[in-house]
Amino acid sequence: xxxxxxxxxxxxxxxxxxxxxxxxxxxxxxxxxxxxxxxxxxxxxxxxxxxxxxxxxxxxxxxxxxxxxxxxxxxxxxxxxxxxxxxxxxxxxxxxxxxxxxxxxxxxxxxxxxxxxxxxxxxxxxxxxxxxxxxxxxxxxxxxxxxxxxxxxxxxxxxxxxxxxxxxxxxxxxxxxxxxxxxxxxxxxxxxxxxxxxxxxxxxxxxxxxxxxxxxxxxxxxxxxxxxxxxx
Numbered sequence: 001x002x003x004x005x006x007x008x009x010x011x012x013x014x015x016x017x018x019x020x021x022x023x024x025x026x027x028x029x030x031x032x033x034x035x036x037x038x039x040x041x042x043x044x045x046x047x048x049x050x051x052x053x054x055x056x057x058x059x060x061x062x063x064x065x066x067x068x069x070x071x072x073x074x075x076x077x078x079x080x081x082x083x084x085x086x087x088x089x090x091x092x093x094x095x096x097x098x099x100x101x102x103x104x105x106x107x108x109x110x111x112x113x114x115x116x117x118x119x120x121x122x123x124x125x126x127x128x129x130x131x132x133x134x135x136x137x138x139x140x141x142x143x144x145x146x147x148x149x150x151x152x153x154x155x156x157x158x159x160x161x162x163x164x165x166x167x168x169x170x171x172x173x174x175x176x177x178x179x180x181x182x183x184x185x186x187x188x189x190x191x192x193x194x195x196x197x198x199x200x201x202x203x204x205x206x207x208x209x210x211x212x213x214x215x216x217x218x219x220x221x222x223x224x225x226x227x228x229x230x231x232x
Contacts, residue, residue: 045094091115123151124180131179133188140207143177150183152198157216171223173230203229
């Protein structure tokens with residue numbers, strides 16, 4: 001492991017020391033210069049993501065106030081002043097839950113920022129074109145027939161659909177472009193199209209979502225939905 005430098009002048013741990021803690025506590029795995037999140041921690045973070053990623057602003061601000069022990073009325077200003085993202089706050093909740101040792105809140109907040117900088121593996125199958133909130137519109141604009149599949153980590157129905165991915169893709173009508181999207185990292189897409197679960201399959205025609213299949217669906221069911229949408 002890397003040599004730990006001295007603590008910073010404000011008394012918090014140095015970046016190297018924080019990384020040492022995260023590794024020893026089973027949050028990250030370090031192999032040379034490669035740092036990855038452990039599956040155990042990703043599972044913990046997934047629980048908090050499901051709980052807080054889509055709550056309304058009032059509930060989010062109450063949660064922030066509880067963690068930082070501040071007046072809920074001041075939470076919005078505190079979030080803006082610190083530039084804290086919702087993903088960083090979710091990471092902080094997961095870090096708080098996962099760590100066994102006692103660490104000051106300032107150090108845990110820095111650890112949460114480190115966690116959000118470590119990109120987890122995408123749940124989107126490799127054979128699919130991966131899109132996100134920044135480019136799904138261009139994908140839909142480029143294809144008059146498109147299917148967007150929504151995936152999530154630690155999702156048993158998603159694993160089942162992945163096992164049948166070849167059959168599922170084959171079940172789509174001819175000329176349908178297929179993309180995959182990380183449901184946990186695309187709040188804009190989820191809100192726009194009312195996606196509440198993974199896996200989901202959304203069938204588009206001329207940029208308009210015609211059918212949204214929530215949860216696991218067999219290749220045969222997807223083929224039937226395509227026939228309804230595309231008239232085949």
